Amino acid sequence: MPDAYREPRTCPPATLKFFWGPMDCGKSTLALQMDHNHARQGRKGIVLTRNDRSMGPKVTTRIGLTHDAIEVTDDLDLTALVTDRRDQGGTVDYLICDEACFYTEDQVEQLADLVDTHHVDVYAFGLATDFRSYLFPAARRLFELADEVHRLQVEVLCWCGRTGQLNARVVDGAVAREGAQVVIGDTDSPHHDPAEVRYQVLCRRHHRTGELG
Numbered sequence: 284m285p286d287a288y289r290e291p292r293t294c295p296p297a298t299l300k301f302f303w304g305p306m307d308c309g310k311s312t313l314a315l316q317m318d319h320n321h322a323r324q325g326r327k328g329i330v331l332t333r334n335d336r337s338m339g340p341k342v343t344t345r346i347g348l349t350h351d352a353i354e355v356t357d358d359l360d361l362t363a364l365v366t367d368r369r370d371q372g373g374t375v376d377y378l379i380c381d382e383a384c385f386y387t388e389d390q391v392e393q394l395a396d397l398v399d400t401h402h403v404d405v406y407a408f409g410l411a412t413d414f415r416s417y418l419f420p421a422a423r424r425l426f427e428l429a430d431e432v433h434r435l436q437v438e439v440l441c442w443c444g445r446t447g448q449l450n451a452r453v454v455d456g457a458v459a460r461e462g463a464q465v466v467i468g469d470t471d472s473p474h475h476d477p478a479e480v481r482y483q484v485l486c487r488r489h490h491r492t493g494e495l496g
Contacts, residue, residue: 297398299405301383301425304435305484306450310408311344313435314381317406318350326376329364331355333385334467342381355386361393365403377404384409384419385465391424413464414452414482416490439484442496447484454480458493
């Protein structure tokens, strides 16, 4: 077919992808790898996080990788963040949204708007369920709206050897069943204080029984 009759080549549409899994499965590591891969191709992105284990505006991983990030607060308008950056002459091709389970449902709607209206690729990473095994509101909305949903395949094990599925909150050495949905803590370490809030990945059986091994 002569070139004059060829349809113009267009860029693929932007997408909203949600990568989820329990603690310790490498979500933040993948988020930083995704940012690295896109940046190497000359794309410009923004890295976002909320309630990172460092308690600062950073994405940190348990294997030692770190990256500065913008802290997402309840009143941050993500659509305005991108459009303001563009109005100032900047380029935004994609967003890396770590700990997206802690965003508000309105912010998830804004992510969908950025994809559909502003042609920004969005890569969201987070937990699906809280310490009681109930879906986080933002995670539920991401499951409902995302173009693609991926469960991370890095194997996380319960102490019994079964696949770890659920994130238990451990307080004073026992699995907590009540409390605020979000309380910041990290997974177990050899030097943890038993009185501190920590989290432990368990299989469904031992999350239900509260056995910590």
